[in-house]
Amino acid sequence: MSLLLVEDLFLRFRGQARPAVDGLSFAVERGEIFGLLGPSGSGKTSTLRMIAGFERPERGRIVLDGRAIEGDGAFVPPERRNVGFVFQEFALFPHLTVMENVMFGLHGLPRGERAGRAMEILERAQLAEHAARYPRQLSGGQQQRVALARAMAPRPHVILMDEPFGSLDPDLREDARRKIADVFREHAMSAVFVTHDQTEALGFADRIGVMREGRIEQVGTPEELYNKPRTRFVASFIGGSNILSGIGRGDCVMTPIGRVPIDRDATGNVTIALRPEHLQLEAATAGEPSGQVVSRVFHGHDLTIRVAFAEAEVSVWDDYRCPFRVGEAVRVRPREKGVVVE
Amino acid sequence: MKRTPPWFLTVPALAVGLAVLVPIGYLAARAFDADPATLRDLVWRARNLELLANTLALASVVIAASTLVALPLAWLTTRTDLPGRFVVTLLSILPLAIPGYVVGYALLGIGAPHGPLSSIFGVGGPRLSGFVGAAVALTIYNFPLVYLHLRTAFASMDPSLTDAARSLGLSPRRVFERVTLPQLVPAYLSSVLLVLLYVLGDFGVVSLMRFETFSYALYLQYIASLDRTYAAWLALMLLAITTTLVVAEFRLLRDLALERTGLGAPPKARPRRLGAWTTPAYAFIGVVALASVALPVWSIVYWMGQRGAWTDANELVRSFAGSLSVSAPAAFLATLLAVPMAFLSRRHASGLTHVLERSAYIGYATPALAFALGWVVVVLRAAPWFYQTAALLVLAYTLHFLAQAIGPVRAGLHVATPRIEEASRSLGLGPLATFRRVTLPILRPGLTAAAILVFLSCLKELPLTIILSPLDFETLALNMYAFTTEAMFAEAAPYALSIVLLSALLTSILFHKVGEER
Numbered sequence: 001m002s003l004l005l006v007e008d009l010f011l012r013f014r015g016q017a018r019p020a021v022d023g024l025s026f027a028v029e030r031g032e033i034f035g036l037l038g039p040s041g042s043g044k045t046s047t048l049r050m051i052a053g054f055e056r057p058e059r060g061r062i063v064l065d066g067r068a069i070e071g072d073g074a075f076v077p078p079e080r081r082n083v084g085f086v087f088q089e090f091a092l093f094p095h096l097t098v099m100e101n102v103m104f105g106l107h108g109l110p111r112g113e114r115a116g117r118a119m120e121i122l123e124r125a126q127l128a129e130h131a132a133r134y135p136r137q138l139s140g141g142q143q144q145r146v147a148l149a150r151a152m153a154p155r156p157h158v159i160l161m162d163e164p165f166g167s168l169d170p171d172l173r174e175d176a177r178r179k180i181a182d183v184f185r186e187h188a189m190s191a192v193f194v195t196h197d198q199t200e201a202l203g204f205a206d207r208i209g210v211m212r213e214g215r216i217e218q219v220g221t222p223e224e225l226y227n228k229p230r231t232r233f234v235a236s237f238i239g240g241s242n243i244l245s246g247i248g249r250g251d252c253v254m255t256p257i258g259r260v261p262i263d264r265d266a267t268g269n270v271t272i273a274l275r276p277e278h279l280q281l282e283a284a285t286a287g288e289p290s291g292q293v294v295s296r297v298f299h300g301h302d303l304t305i306r307v308a309f310a311e312a313e314v315s316v317w318d319d320y321r322c323p324f325r326v327g328e329a330v331r332v333r334p335r336e337k338g339v340v341v342e
Numbered sequence: 343m344k345r346t347p348p349w350f351l352t353v354p355a356l357a358v359g360l361a362v363l364v365p366i367g368y369l370a371a372r373a374f375d376a377d378p379a380t381l382r383d384l385v386w387r388a389r390n391l392e393l394l395a396n397t398l399a400l401a402s403v404v405i406a407a408s409t410l411v412a413l414p415l416a417w418l419t420t421r422t423d424l425p426g427r428f429v430v431t432l433l434s435i436l437p438l439a440i441p442g443y444v445v446g447y448a449l450l451g452i453g454a455p456h457g458p459l460s461s462i463f464g465v466g467g468p469r470l471s472g473f474v475g476a477a478v479a480l481t482i483y484n485f486p487l488v489y490l491h492l493r494t495a496f497a498s499m500d501p502s503l504t505d506a507a508r509s510l511g512l513s514p515r516r517v518f519e520r521v522t523l524p525q526l527v528p529a530y531l532s533s534v535l536l537v538l539l540y541v542l543g544d545f546g547v548v549s550l551m552r553f554e555t556f557s558y559a560l561y562l563q564y565i566a567s568l569d570r571t572y573a574a575w576l577a578l579m580l581l582a583i584t585t586t587l588v589v590a591e592f593r594l595l596r597d598l599a600l601e602r603t604g605l606g607a608p609p610k611a612r613p614r615r616l617g618a619w620t621t622p623a624y625a626f627i628g629v630v631a632l633a634s635v636a637l638p639v640w641s642i643v644y645w646m647g648q649r650g651a652w653t654d655a656n657e658l659v660r661s662f663a664g665s666l667s668v669s670a671p672a673a674f675l676a677t678l679l680a681v682p683m684a685f686l687s688r689r690h691a692s693g694l695t696h697v698l699e700r701s702a703y704i705g706y707a708t709p710a711l712a713f714a715l716g717w718v719v720v721v722l723r724a725a726p727w728f729y730q731t732a733a734l735l736v737l738a739y740t741l742h743f744l745a746q747a748i749g750p751v752r753a754g755l756h757v758a759t760p761r762i763e764e765a766s767r768s769l770g771l772g773p774l775a776t777f778r779r780v781t782l783p784i785l786r787p788g789l790t791a792a793a794i795l796v797f798l799s800c801l802k803e804l805p806l807t808i809i810l811s812p813l814d815f816e817t818l819a820l821n822m823y824a825f826t827t828e829a830m831f832a833e834a835a836p837y838a839l840s841i842v843l844l845s846a847l848l849t850s851i852l853f854h855k856v857g858e859e860r
Contacts, residue, residue, distance in 0.1 A: 052764070053767070053768075054767070054768075079767050079769075079770045080770070081768070084769075087761045087764075087765060091765040092762075093780060094762075094784060095780075095784050104769050105769030105770055107770060107771075108770065150769070151768075151769075154769065
């Protein structure tokens with residue numbers, strides 16, 4: 001049985017017409033790191049807050065470790081849910097030291113054991129020497145580790161993290177991500193985190209739910225979402241796919257850039273997603289649709305070239321050898337099959 | 343994520359709102375409680391125009407003089423390499439500890455017969471009184487407020503803006519005019535608002551200096567005549583002026599929300615080298631310190647040494663106990679009420695909570711005499727048994743100074759965010775335990791600061807006390823005022839000294855507390 005079950009959650013804030021969370025369901029397995037990925041306003045943080053019990057849904061059910069904590073008339077208050085929450089801005093208690101912050105949730109332990117457990121956790125988080133300091137005396141990275149240590153100390157069923165790397169310097173994120181993933185795996189800790197950053201989600205999560213307007217569009221492993229997006233939203237949100245529409249002719253589609261083979265047979269009006277790195281530029285030839293290079297941005301290891309066709313504009317990632325300049329006429333040829341999306 | 347605020351927040355806030363607005367409403371009702379002919383006569387008196395001219399003239403001169411003193415001081419202590427900037431800063435804030443009417447007393451006392459000047463020169467010095475006396479005394483008390491605001495504005499100004507202006511081809515002088523000064527305007531305007539409210543509400547200084555502003559005329563009318571209609575009209579007119587000016591100020595301020603754009607902490611400004619200007623700068627500071635600190639202190643100390651100062655120690659103790667017995671409960675009550683007001687405005691912002699919070703500021707901005715008169719009218723009509731009781735005085739203090747208590751509590755709530763409380767909840771603490779172990783400890787310094795601020799204000803308060811205190815009630819401020827109006831400078835000295843020392847002590851505790859938090 002899944003560790004965490006979220007069923008048909010619905011939440012609407014006072015005075016707002018559109019619900020923040022609209023019939024949301026997903027499941028998290030034990031020991032899994034599950035990411036909720038979506039643009040701001042897609043309801044990710046509200047979902048996390050409902051799991052923690054900070055927000056009450058209008059309807060829906062949440063089951064944690066076999067116990068209904070929300071729904072069916074049940075409501076378990078946040079302090080009795082046994083979930084750990086890591087806030088985006090960390091929310092460390094400013095009036096308590098690092099040690100006291102970590103000990104805060106250990107009231108279930110006998111008094112004598114609390115300091116020992118807290119110290120043990122601080123040592124593992126490489127924070128032991130800062131135990132007597134106050135949060136404001138720590139760097140952002142250290143504050144994040146304290147927040148995580150504080151949440152993990154009472155051994156919760158699940159750790160919930162709201163934009164866990166959002167307040168860190170970009171160069172710290174990669175490192176923090178790896179370390180936290182290691183700690184979670186070591187302790188077989190389950191976690192749900194929320195982010196709007198696809199790199200973060202792809203690099204940190206075992207599975208991802210892509211959210212849009214209060215619903216989940218697709219759940220899958222990072223590779224599945226990247227290679228087989230089900231909707232045009234998922235395709236363009238992850239990896240910035242080109243979205244093209246055209247007329248299906250069985251195993252291919254006639255699009256503004258020409259004939260594109262597709263991953264499954266389709267007829268009629270069809271929308272496909274094409275990764276920029278799956279496209280190739282060639283010199284224009286007579287009889288084939290051609291476009292004009294409208295911009296060429298150099299990134300060092302590769303280039304992004306935008307090509308305008310009569311009824312569409314596509315991005316192409318090409319390597320350093322690309323000979324085409326702005327204004328030239330080119331042809332775009334797909335190297336992989338297009339993915340049919342909803 | 344709005345939630346309906348719980349009753350234990352809304353009920354106290356609604357009570358405050360009502361308690362502030364009802365006396366003002368009664369005042370208006372009382373003012374119109376006369377036949378039309380009398381009304382016309384009261385409202386269109388030439389005297390009203392004269393009072394208006396006096397009041398506005400005094401306010402403008404005090405504002406102008408405070409600016410001329412405060413602006414150079416603020417610049418010198420933040421933007422230059424002047425040695426001893428810390429001491430200069432202290433000297434610039436110190437006059438805040440000497441309430442306006444004590445400055446008035448000191449100025450009157452300097453040149454009085456047998457006063458310090460006549461003891462040296464054999465003849466009494468120039469007697470400062472009337473318009474000039476009031477303007478000087480009010481400036482001495484108020485320029486530190488302007489100084490504090492300008493100093494903060496200078497210190498938080500982004501120096502890269504002046505660098506940008508220089509690189510766009512402006513001379514240093516033009517940069518000061520076109521970049522630096524405009525950035526000071528919002529802070530300056532808020533300080534002007536405070537000075538304005540003080541001058542409009544001031545009773546102590548203008549009455550000691552016998553300069554007739556609306557406040558003083560209102561007082562004279564109140565004690566001289568049993569017919570309260572004209573007094574009510576004067577109070578209403580004073581209220582109308584105050585409202586007009588405050589609203590105009592808010593308009594100006596709202597259009598001027600300047601914020602730093604861009605990322606990262608603002609770099610520190612390079613201090614300006616004063617060079618040959620160091621000596622004139624010290625001369626300026628010396629003159630200001632002499633007039634604002636040395637002179638009042640000298641006057642008080644001189645009179646302390648004269649016969650009459652030490653005649654009745656019992657009376658001093660009694661009045662101290664009197665001050666304490668009303669100031670302490672008011673400080674406690676104001677702090678207590680500030681908590682729901684601050685919670686509502688920070689956590690449950692809506693149209694209603696905004697109005698409720700504003701009502702506290704209306705209570706603060708309403709000139710004290712007008713507020714007191716409003717209470718007299720209400721109480722005499724609705725609950726005569728409440729008239730001239732200590733409880734009424736405590737209530738009036740609380741409502742008048744509540745706004746001072748809200749600020750520090752709000753600042754505390756800036757740290758004690760809902761997130762922090764949720765963190766505590768998810769770590770296993772219930773709502774009550776969370777309040778006790780997380781919210782309250784974080785708010786505690788703010789609550790202490792709020793209580794000290796209100797206590798200090800009540801201790802120094804004069805007009806509300808004069809009108810509302812029980813018969814034969816004594817406070818430090820009341821006794822000091824009574825002796826001074828009789829020109830008994832020696833007898834007033836111990837009270838003046840006690841007030842100054844208590845103010846200085848409490849202010850330094852406050853600064854210490856605030857400094858500790860940083």
